[in-house]
Amino acid sequence: MNKILILILALSFISCKTKAQNKTKKIKSKMSDKVEKTEEEWKAQLTEQEYYVLRKSGTDRPSDAGYTLHFEKGTYVCRACNTQLFKSNSKYKSHCGWPSFDDAIEGTIIYKKDASLGRVRTEIICAKCDGHLGHVFDDGPVETTGKRYCVNTSSIKFVEK
């Protein structure tokens, strides 16, 4: 009888231990999902313009250069942390001077109210590294989503399919 009791106790102890270990693992992996670096580390990794746009919420000058008129098949990833953000099939010609997409890859972007420059806009940020990407507006193509993700070339990097 005592032996059985000890066995039950031992088994429940083991199962408790595994549960607790799993829990710690889950919390750890959730925290490590986020890419966090010091300002010095970002400066070392990015060019001056990329750092200004991604880390200081700067804006590229409007231009047809960079990815504005770039229409090859592939994916645009975050230039700071390589997270896939936009697919080439959601890119379109908006004539606004910045790369424009009518949609983003789900769950990769944080939307934040931005009341700077005397108007309210929605800032878009990489969910993984908090890098500034640009803004999203409601004047996109009506035949698809109606959204215009206005993204800085300095914030993204094209990866060919």
Ligand SMILES: [Zn+2]
């Ligand atoms: Zn990122």
